[in-house]
Amino acid sequence: MLRLGNPGRRINIGLIAMIFVLSVFAGRLVQLQGLDSKVYATEAAKQRVQGEKIPARRGSITDVNGHELALTVEAREIFLDPAVVEPAQREKVAATLAAELGMAKDQVAAKLADGRKRYVPVATVTPTQAGKILRHKLEGVGSKHKYLRDYPGGDLAGTLLGFVGDDGNGLSGLELLHDRLLAGRDGEQVIETGAKGQRIPMTRSTRRTPVDGRDVRLTIDRDIQWAAQKTIAEQVAATGARTGSAIVMDVQTGQVLAAANAPELDLKNWEAAPAENWVNRAVADVFEPGSTNKVITAAAALESGAVRPETVFTVKDEIRCADRVLRDSHPHPTERLTFSGVVATSSNVGTILAAEKVGDRKLHEMLRRFGFGSKPGAGFYGEEAGLLPSWEDWSGSQRCTIAYGQGISVTALQTASVYQTIANGGVRVTPSIVAGTTDEHGAFTPSAPGRQTRVVGEHTAKEVTAMLEAAVSSDGTGTMAAIDGYRVAGKTGTAMRYDAACQGYCGYTATFVGFAPADKPRLVVLAVIQDPREGHYGGEIAAPVFKKVMTFALKSKKIPPTGTTPPPVRIRAGQ
Template identity: 85%
Template sequence: MLRLGNPGRRISIGLIAMTFVLSIFAGRLVQLQGLDSKVYMAEAARQRVQEERIPARRGSITDVNGHELALTVEAREIFVDPYDVVPEQRDKVAAMLAAELGRPKQEIAAKLADTRKRYVPVASVEPIRAEKILKHGYKGVGSTHEYRREYPGGDLAGTLIGFVGDDGNGLSGLELQHNKVLAGRDGQQTIETGRDGQRIPMTRSTSRQPVEGRDVRLTIDRDVQWAAQKAIAEQVEATGARTGSVIVMDVRTGQVVAMANAPELDLEDWENTTEDRWVNRAVADVFEPGSTNKVITAAAALESGAVRPETVFTVDDEIRCADRVLRDSHPHPTEKLTFSGVVATSSNVGTILAARKVGDAKLHETLRRFGFGTRPGAGFYGEEAGLLPSWKDWSGSQRCTIAYGQGISVTALQTASVYQTIANGGVRVTPSIVAGTTDAGGAFVPAAEGKRTRVIGERTAREISQMLEAAVGAEGTGELASIDGYRVAGKTGTAMRYDAACQGYCGYTATFAGFAPADKPRLVVLAVIQDPRKGHYGGEIAAPVFKKVMTFALKSKKIPPTGAEPPEVRIRAGE
C-alpha cells in the first residue's frame, strides 16, 4: 500500500528550520543595533564627516620702503578624481586640461589612468583660469582654494629671501628663518558629506578660522640691491670668477642696505636649481680676508700705544718668519714708510713689523673684539663664524701671516662689520636685516636696535680712517675705488684661496672694503670676488665694483659730498 507523508512532521521540521534562520537574523540584528551599534555609528560618522584645512595667508616680505619682495596671492588647485571621471570622456578631459594648463596631454592622461586614487593634484592656477576649467562641466574635475607664493623680483635678493615648499612653509633664507611670523596658523573646518562628496545640508559643522601671517619688513633697499646684484654679476662674468658677493651697510645703524651674490637664485625657478645656488654666500662662505684685515692689526698697534701713524718702519720686500721667507705685496727696494704708508701701500712686511710690537695675545684679542671667530649675531640664515685659532696655537709663520689676513677665515658680513666699526668711530653695531614686523592688527612694530659695543677708541678709528683715505689716493692700492667729489676711505685685499677640491691653495680672493664720505661716513660697501681668472688683485678686480655700488647708493640715498678737503697723510719718511 502507498503510504502518505506526515504533514505534521514536515510542518514541524519547516518551523524548526525557520526558527533557526530567524534566530540567526535576530541575533545579528541584536548585535548590529544593540551590542555594536555605537561602533557602526562611529564608522558611519567617520565616513560622512570630512575635515578640511583652511589655509592661512602667508605674510609678505618687503623692502625698507614697503616694496614687496615676496607676497602671497589667491590661487586654485585643480585636481582630478580618476575614479569619478567617465571612462568614455577620459581622452576629452586630458585634452581639455592639457590645453588649459599648457601641459603635455600624456602627463594628464597618466594621472587619469590610476582609478584607485580619488584625489590627484594637477596644477595651481589663478581663480579665473580655474573657473574657466570648471565650466567645461566634466565629472571628476574640481578645484580647491589655496594660496601661492610669488616673488616679483625674480632673483632679486634670492638667496637672502629664500623660498617656500609645496606645503607653504619656508625651506631656506628668511622664509625659513622667520617662518613662524610669516606663516600664521591654518584654520580647520569639519563638515558632513554624502557618497559623492556633496555637502549634506542641515548637518553639524564646526570651524576654526585661520590666523593670517604677519609681514616682515627688511632693511634692504630694492634699488640699491638691484644695483649691487648687477655690478657683482657683471664683474664675476667679466673676470671668469667662480662667485662674488656685495654688502652695503648703514654705518650708524648696522642695518644691511643690500646683500647680493653672483650667481643669484631665481626664486620663481628654485626647484630646477642645484642646492649650491640656494646658499647666501655673503654670510655662509668663509675665506681668508687678506689685506682688508690689516686694519685690525693697525687698530691693535695704535690702541697699544706702540705705534703712531707717523712711526717710521724700514721695510724690505721680504721678511723671515720662523722657517719661511715671506714676501711683500709687491717687489720694491728697501724703503722707509710711515705706519700710515704701510697701510696705504698695503705692505705685508711693514704690517708684520707693527704686529711684532703688539704681540700675539693682543692681536688675537683685537681680532676677537671685532667679531672674528663668532657669528655676527645678525640672525641671518646659515651665517658662519669663520675660524680664529687661539694665539697659543699659532705656528711660527702664522704669527706673521695672520697680521695681514692669511691663516684665519671670515665671512663677507664679518668683514663689512669691521669697516662699519671703524667708520662709526670705533663702535660696532650688530648687523641687522629686519626693520620690523606687523602685529595682529596690521600695525608696524619696529625691530630692536642692534647692540652697540665700543671696540676701539674714537681717536684710533679716526687715524685709521685717514690711512684708508690715503689708500684710495694716488699712492695707495685702491685708486680705482675713488669717486669724483667724494672723500672715500677703503682697503684692497688679495688673498690666496684655500680650495678643498685641490686640498690646498688654488686661486685668489679679491676684496675691497670701504666707506664714504670718509670724513662723515654713512655707507659701507664690501665687494668679494672668488677665484677670478682674469686678474686677481683686489685693487683691480673688486675696487671697481665698490665704486659702482657706492656711487649708486650715495645718489639713491641722496647723500651729498661734505666738501671738506682731506688731510695730508705722509707716506714715506722725509716727505
C-alpha cells in the same frame, strides 16, 4: 494503501525553521544595532565626514620701504575624482581638461584610469582659469583653494630670501629661518558628503579659521640691492671669477642695505640650480681676508700706544719670520715709511713690524673684539664664524701672516662689520637684516636696535680713517675706488686663496672695503671676488665694484658730499 502526511508535524517543522531563521536575523540585528553599533557608526561617519585643510596665507617679505620681495598669491588646484567619472565620460573629461590646461590628453587620461581613487591633483591654475574649467561642469572635476609663493624680482636677493617647497614650508634662507612666523596656522573645515561628494543638507559642519602669517620687513633697500647685484655679477663675468659678493651697510645702525652674490639664485626656478648656489655666500663663505685685515693690526698698534701714525719703519721688500721668508705686497727697494704710509701702500713687511710691537696676545684680543671667530648675529640664514686660532697655537710664520690677513678666515659680512666699527668712531653695532614684523592686525613692530660695543677709542678710529683715506689717494693702492666730490676711506685686499679641491693655495681673493663720506661716514660697501682669472689685485678688480655701488647708494640715499678737504698724510720719512 496510500498514507497521507501528518499536517501537524509539517506545521511544527515549518515553525521551527521559521523560528531559527528569525533568531539568526534577530541575533544579527542585536549585533549590528547593539553590540557593534558604535563600530559601524564610526565606519559610516568615516565615509560621510570629510575634513579639509584651509591653508593660511603666508606672510610677505618686503624691503625696508615695503616693496614685496616674496609674496603669496591665490591659486586653485584642479583635481579629479575618478571614482565618480563614468567610463563613457572619461574621453570627454580628458580631452576638455587637456585643452584647457595645455596638457597631453593621454596624461590626463592616465590620471582617470584608476577608478578606485577619490582625489587626484591635476594642475595648479589661476582663479580665472579654474572658473573657466568648472563652467564645463565636468563630472568628477573640482577645484581646491590654495596659495602659491611668488618672487617678483626673480633672482633679486635670491639666496638671502630662500624659497619654499611644494607644501608651502620654507626650505632655505629667510623663508626657512622665519618659517613659523611667516607660515601662520592652517584652519580646518569638516562637512558630511554623499557618495558622489555632494554635501548632505542639515548635517554637521565645523570650521576652524586659519590664522594668516605675519609679514617680515627687511633692512634691504630694493634699489641698492639691485645695483649691488648687477655690478658684482658683471665684474665676476668680466674677470672670469668663480663667485663674488657685495655688501652695503648703514654705518650708524649696522643695518644691511644690500647683500648680493654672483651667481645669484633665481627663485622662480630654484629647482634647476645646483645646491651650492642656494648658499648666501656673503655670510656663509669663509676666506682669508688679506690686506683688508691690516686695519685691525693698525687699530691694535695705535690703541696700545706702541705706534703713532708718524712712526717711521725701515721697510725691506722681504722679512724672515721663523722658518719662512715673507715678501712684501710688491717688490721695492728698502724704504722708510711712516705707519700711515705702511697702511696706505699696503706693506706686508711694515705691518709685521708694527704687529711685533703689539704682541700676539693683544693682536688676538683685538681680532676678537672686532668680531672675528664668532658669528655676527645679524639674523641671516647660514651665518658662519670663520676661523681664528688661539694665539697660543699660532705657528712661527702665523705670528707674521695673521697681521696682514693670511692664516685666519672670515666672511664678507664680518669684514664689512670691521669697517663699520672704524667708520662709527670705534663702536661696533651688531649687523641686522630684519627691520621688524607685523602682527595679525598689520601693525608694525620694529626690531630691537643692534647691540653697540666699544671696540677702540674714537681717536684711534679717526687716525685709522685718515690712513684709509690715504690708501685711496694717489699714493695708495685703492685709487680706483675714489669718487669725484666725495671723501672716501678704504682698503684693498689681495689674498692667496685656499682651495680644498687642490688641497692648497690656488688662485686669489680680491677685496675692497671702505666707507663714505670719510669725514662723516654714512655707508660701508664691501666687494669680494673669488678666484678671478683676469687680474687678481683687489685695487684693480674689487675697487671699481666698490666705486659703482657706493656711488649709486650715495645718490639713492641722497647723501651729499661734505665739501671738506682731507688732511695731509705723510707717507714717507722726509716728506
